[in-house]
Amino acid sequence: MDGIMDLHIHGPEATEAERAVVDAVVGEPAGDRRDLLLPALHAVQSRFGWLPQGALNCICRRLHIPPAEVYGVATFYHLLSLTPQPPTVVHVCDDIACRINGGARICEELAGRECPAHGGWKRSPCLGQCERAPAALVVRAGESPNAFVLPRTTSGAIMASLGSEEARENDRLEPLRRSAPQSGSPGLRLIRRIGQVDPESLEAYRVSGGYAALGRAFELGREGVVREVIASKLVGRGGAAFPTGRKWEAVAKAAVKPHYLVCNADESEPGAFKDRLLMEGDPFAVLEGMTIAGYATGCEKGFIYLRGEYPLAARRMATALAAGRAAGLLGSDILGKNFAFDVEIRRGAGAYVCGEETALFNSIEGKRGEPRNKPPFPVEVGLFGKPTVINNVETLVNVPPIILEGGAAYTGIGTAGSSGPKLFCLSGHVAQPGLYEVAFGPTLREAIALAGGVSSGRPIRAVLLGGAAGAFVGPDQLDMPLTLEGARAAGASLGSGVIMVFDDSVDLGDILARIAAFFRAESCGQCVPCRVGAIRQEELLARLRAGKPIGSRRQELALLQEIGQAMRDASICGLGQTASTAIESALASLDPVPEQGRPS
Amino acid sequence: MSDQPMFTHPPPRASRPPAAPLLPEPKLVDVVIDGHADKVPETWTILEACRHRGIDVPTLCYLENLTPVNVCRVCVVELAGARVLAPACSRRVEAGMDIRTDSPRVRLSRKMVLEFLASSVDLSTAPEAQKYAAQYGARPERYGPPAAPGTLETDRHVGTAQTVAQPVKIDNDLYVRDYAKCILCYRCVQACGSDAQNTFAIAVAGRGFDARISTEADVPLPESACVYCGNCIGVCPTGALMFKSERDMRKTGEWDESKQQKTDTICPYCGVGCTLTLHVQDNRIVKVTSPLDAAITQGHLCIKGRFGFEHVQQREPAGAESPDVKLPEGVSSRFKAR
Numbered sequence: 001m002d003g004i005m006d007l008h009i010h011g012p013e014a015t016e017a018e019r020a021v022v023d024a025v026v027g028e029p030a031g032d033r034r035d036l037l038l039p040a041l042h043a044v045q046s047r048f049g050w051l052p053q054g055a056l057n058c059i060c061r062r063l064h065i066p067p068a069e070v071y072g073v074a075t076f077y078h079l080l081s082l083t084p085q086p087p088t089v090v091h092v093c094d095d096i097a098c099r100i101n102g103g104a105r106i107c108e109e110l111a112g113r114e115c116p117a118h119g120g121w122k123r124s125p126c127l128g129q130c131e132r133a134p135a136a137l138v139v140r141a142g143e144s145p146n147a148f149v150l151p152r153t154t155s156g157a158i159m160a161s162l163g164s165e166e167a168r169e170n171d172r173l174e175p176l177r178r179s180a181p182q183s184g185s186p187g188l189r190l191i192r193r194i195g196q197v198d199p200e201s202l203e204a205y206r207v208s209g210g211y212a213a214l215g216r217a218f219e220l221g222r223e224g225v226v227r228e229v230i231a232s233k234l235v236g237r238g239g240a241a242f243p244t245g246r247k248w249e250a251v252a253k254a255a256v257k258p259h260y261l262v263c264n265a266d267e268s269e270p271g272a273f274k275d276r277l278l279m280e281g282d283p284f285a286v287l288e289g290m291t292i293a294g295y296a297t298g299c300e301k302g303f304i305y306l307r308g309e310y311p312l313a314a315r316r317m318a319t320a321l322a323a324g325r326a327a328g329l330l331g332s333d334i335l336g337k338n339f340a341f342d343v344e345i346r347r348g349a350g351a352y353v354c355g356e357e358t359a360l361f362n363s364i365e366g367k368r369g370e371p372r373n374k375p376p377f378p379v380e381v382g383l384f385g386k387p388t389v390i391n392n393v394e395t396l397v398n399v400p401p402i403i404l405e406g407g408a409a410y411t412g413i414g415t416a417g418s419s420g421p422k423l424f425c426l427s428g429h430v431a432q433p434g435l436y437e438v439a440f441g442p443t444l445r446e447a448i449a450l451a452g453g454v455s456s457g458r459p460i461r462a463v464l465l466g467g468a469a470g471a472f473v474g475p476d477q478l479d480m481p482l483t484l485e486g487a488r489a490a491g492a493s494l495g496s497g498v499i500m501v502f503d504d505s506v507d508l509g510d511i512l513a514r515i516a517a518f519f520r521a522e523s524c525g526q527c528v529p530c531r532v533g534a535i536r537q538e539e540l541l542a543r544l545r546a547g548k549p550i551g552s553r554r555q556e557l558a559l560l561q562e563i564g565q566a567m568r569d570a571s572i573c574g575l576g577q578t579a580s581t582a583i584e585s586a587l588a589s590l591d592p593v594p595e596q597g598r599p600s
Numbered sequence: 601m602s603d604q605p606m607f608t609h610p611p612p613r614a615s616r617p618p619a620a621p622l623l624p625e626p627k628l629v630d631v632v633i634d635g636h637a638d639k640v641p642e643t644w645t646i647l648e649a650c651r652h653r654g655i656d657v658p659t660l661c662y663l664e665n666l667t668p669v670n671v672c673r674v675c676v677v678e679l680a681g682a683r684v685l686a687p688a689c690s691r692r693v694e695a696g697m698d699i700r701t702d703s704p705r706v707r708l709s710r711k712m713v714l715e716f717l718a719s720s721v722d723l724s725t726a727p728e729a730q731k732y733a734a735q736y737g738a739r740p741e742r743y744g745p746p747a748a749p750g751t752l753e754t755d756r757h758v759g760t761a762q763t764v765a766q767p768v769k770i771d772n773d774l775y776v777r778d779y780a781k782c783i784l785c786y787r788c789v790q791a792c793g794s795d796a797q798n799t800f801a802i803a804v805a806g807r808g809f810d811a812r813i814s815t816e817a818d819v820p821l822p823e824s825a826c827v828y829c830g831n832c833i834g835v836c837p838t839g840a841l842m843f844k845s846e847r848d849m850r851k852t853g854e855w856d857e858s859k860q861q862k863t864d865t866i867c868p869y870c871g872v873g874c875t876l877t878l879h880v881q882d883n884r885i886v887k888v889t890s891p892l893d894a895a896i897t898q899g900h901l902c903i904k905g906r907f908g909f910e911h912v913q914q915r916e917p918a919g920a921e922s923p924d925v926k927l928p929e930g931v932s933s934r935f936k937a938r
Contacts, residue, residue, distance in 0.1 A: 006825075007825075008801070008824065008825030010819075010823055011817075011819075053817065056816075066800035066801075066803070066816075066825065067815075067816035067817075067824075067825070068800055068801055068802050068803040068805075068814070068815050068816045068824065068825070069800060069803045070816065071803065071805055071814065071815075071816040071817055072803035072804050072805045072814070075805040075806045075807070075814075076805075076806070076807050078807075082817070351807070368804065373670050373687065373690055373691075375691075520808060520809060521808060522808070523807070523808040523809070524807055524808065524811070525784070525804075525806070525807050525808045525809065525810070525811030526671050526811075527670075527671050527672070527673050528671070528672050528673050528674075528713045528716050528717060528783070528784075529673055529709070529712065529713060529716070531716075531784070531808060531809055531811065532716035532717070532719070532720050532809065533712070533716060534808070534809070535720075535762055535808075535809045536716065536719070536743055536761070539743065539744075539758075539760075539761065539762070540743075542758050543744075543758055543759060546758045548758055548759055550742065550743070550744050550759065551742075555742075559742055562708060562712060563712065565705075565708055565709075565712075566708060566709045566712030566713065566716075568684070569676070569684055569685045569705055569708070569709045570673040570676045570684070570685050570709040570712075570713060571673070571684075572670070572671070572673075577684060
């Protein structure tokens, strides 16, 4: 398409500064490099705090993309702005975990205060910092842009961040230890280095056993690695639980070349923060898992699609990539084994839907992050139309232990139907919110006890399993075993491992309203059931909460079910298909919106 | 010597390029459609297989001359054993598929999609969508009256339904964009882009319920890359994109499709030979389209074919004075404008 198109560009030319920023990303593109669009938009956004028209025009010319399409992409992402913004913007999380831990109050307090001219704030969906709620993300544009998180924050701290040039978090281990309370305990596999081993030192990673698995993988050979992963019965940890070995085998055998490897690090599920802590606390393990996956499936190029709201994880991964390259663990001939593999980081820009694998491909390719219809599946037609293996961060971190211990031994961990260790993100009203590793199998009650039980000592009102795309379970279901089959039997899903606990002080109707708003805001808008269904669901909940049903309350509840059914059945992707499950599960058994309207 | 006339030797050259060599016959696969076993070519979509059997599958975003984007989801069908419904327009048949086009799940999803559209979009000039909405029992009133247009975040009133209403865009003489009538079927974007015109003047911008068709930064069409081929109008299923002439006639109440006659002809402007369909009302051309199955155009035209028809109907109203035209010496006054 690009070769036969005349670009029609009007409006301001780029200033010298704008051109320099675009050139630094685009360089001298050879051939079709539309995939540099999002990196270029990111660069302009972080230099100027918004996307001036001249800079956009420059991007259109350099990458040969029509202005209307660049505009379509730029308006898709919440972290990009088409209108001038102050250089410092604080994204204040008002999503469920922060909301019940003071986030809602912070937003109210901020609303009444005047911001300095060079700073502003906005409400944000879940920032993936639920273990240290309430949180905010400070984004500073400029010549040396930076971004950092304010954990356990207050409105005062947010106002102070607008007024100062305060530094980012520096301590490498202490915050990690606090976020992973099991840190240092024996018997851990996936998080054993988090808070214990310097995440920025390749040497420290090796001393702690790192890269032994890659050596072992080369001994096993490509097919041997795939065999071990199949034998391990590892299933994807991103939520869909697809057998990883089968995915690898399909790509390894695909005739079309090249093959691509993608690490899905766009964790954005409200309540999920496991992938963030893996990348912040053990980035080399992610990289080693990717390298083994690339070796087994015949990929020379890997991408990490890393959530835009995770600045520290991005820095740590970049440090790990640089160290790996310098040590010959990435590059044209890894460890002299005649295996070429390298990894590139691509940052998301504020779009939950880009965690959907095909939306993620489109995002990397410089298109709007709209999911594709499946089939064809990524193992046949994936990134850039090529066979692609795409795995979640946690899935890849499971790979080194599988290679070292052997697939058969790995199946000894967990239960017959759910093998291996599993990470759970405990948040909400628990005494010690954080990331916990267990072998599949303990009950929900035991997992909550692991996090110190309910912080207030009050009774549990509900538990959200699997995040906003998951389901609520009631206090009568706490003996559900945390296994894939156990959750399924209870009509729930473990999803990405979110366990968010609500005590009986919470207004569950308010939580449902926030979840409905989340899906309305995060729907890509491509298909009708999700685009309109999500807003109709939100409106209907608002009517129920206000005690103003159209017709009777019973009619409204029936309508809500029809909306949910259509979204589940007819939406293109998992976002729309799961946008009603949490809400419907709560309404089915937890009476979140009592008949008289809002609970007092 | 042959008794055939001389001028037939050698035979005249074919007026069309020779047909492409035939592709090998596609393999037939066994499928079941609504309980009836069928054998269909494996290259077909479910929609083609259904229509071949005479089964009516509603479509809104699908059009024969565009790549299926399967976004409206009104064509969904149920496949036995599948977790979710499948879009008939883009999904290819597979051996052993058990397709149900009229199951309760299918009917519910279609009704809801039509209800969602009818409650959020002005379908007053979209007869096909209206027809399907009635056929599937869509009841948009279940969501309350339309909300006053406003920004999404701040203006949400309990009891009303948000719509996609926005002001009409009239920024040129040829066509009008009324996106309050837009169901976001992507057809215009495809026709403007790689499916026909390769101009890329418009794209989908924004996200979620706020997604809309837009030029870059929403500039008026004359500032955009638009070349006024009108192919976006040609494919629009809801009248969101419309000839300005049609819109003006609708406003004054003159537009009457029952009085319109359609006549096919060949465009006189260049040598390509595009088929034009002239829509004529009261002996005036009011609109020009091209048949989707016309070999040369596949329904798409250029600005001249689509809009350049006024010269054939330059008539002075009776009794008007002739303009004072100075003719060169010797030119007969019968060429003078009437």
